[in-house]
Amino acid sequence: MHNEIEKTLITEEDIQQKCQEIGEQLSKEYEGKFPLAVGVLKGALPFMSDVLRKMDIHVEMDFMDVSSYGNEMRSSGEVKIVKDLDTKVEGRDVIIIEDIIDSGLTLSYLVDLFKYRKANSIKIVTLLDKPEGRTVDIKADITGFSVPNEFVVGYGLDYQEKFRNLPYIGVLKPEVYGGDN
Ligand SMILES: O=P(O)(O)OC[C@H]1O[C@H](OP(=O)(O)OP(=O)(O)O)[C@H](O)[C@@H]1O
Numbered sequence: 001m002h003n004e005i006e007k008t009l010i011t012e013e014d015i016q017q018k019c020q021e022i023g024e025q026l027s028k029e030y031e032g033k034f035p036l037a038v039g040v041l042k043g044a045l046p047f048m049s050d051v052l053r054k055m056d057i058h059v060e061m062d063f064m065d066v067s068s069y070g071n072e073m074r075s076s077g078e079v080k081i082v083k084d085l086d087t088k089v090e091g092r093d094v095i096i097i098e099d100i101i102d103s104g105l106t107l108s109y110l111v112d113l114f115k116y117r118k119a120n121s122i123k124i125v126t127l128l129d130k131p132e133g134r135t136v137d138i139k140a141d142i143t144g145f146s147v148p149n150e151f152v153v154g155y156g157l158d159y160q161e162k163f164r165n166l167p168y169i170g171v172l173k174p175e176v177y178g179g180d181n
């Protein structure tokens with residue numbers, strides 16, 4: 001697996017340090033509350049798991065699976081719910097946990113949905129932001145790292161369902177995807 005990576009963009013150590021900082025920040029911001037952390041499957045799983053374990057307040061976990069990419073490297077532009085929440089959002093302080101904001105379509109869809117469902121507050125926490133990919137205007141409240149306009153993999157992010165278990169963020173060698181990025 002590692003020999004298919006052309007370069008490392010963010011090391012495992014830097015990711016873990018960032019998770020610690022974000023976990024501490026969220027613990028302070030939600031002290032005395034019981035927020036609902038919504039992980040966006042599948043990519044957010046490692047990040048959500050690491051951040052929430054750095055929090056020292058109670059937090060409820062739930063998951064949504066929303067897809068706009070299929071097996072491709074570009075967004076289809078159409079967001080669809082594959083798995084909805086089990087939890088009622090009305091009146092809750094929702095923390096959306098994402099691995100990456102690229103076009104912004106996934107998050108703008110989710111923010112609209114949670115507003116419609118009458119969340120008390122909505123905060124967006126993303127490990128990665130790719131500002132050059134944006135086609136809709138949306139910003140995270142907390143961002144781990146900015147990345148260049150390249151297709152990245154690792155730490156939850158896949159290429160054709162592979163590389164999610166890589167502990168760092170990297171860029172694939174062109175021969176892995178046939179050079180058509
Ligand atoms: O800002 P956007 O252009 O909408 O892209 C961001 C979304 O794309 C990826 O999910 P994907 O649909 O590939 O599903 P996955 O997490 O299961 O890989 C990623 O995990 C984000 O949810």
Ligand SMILES: Nc1nc2[nH]cnc2c(=O)[nH]1
Nearest residue numbers: 102150151152153157158
């Ligand atoms: N794996 C992966 N998924 C994405 N979804 C949106 N942007 C990206 C990206 O750069 N890499």
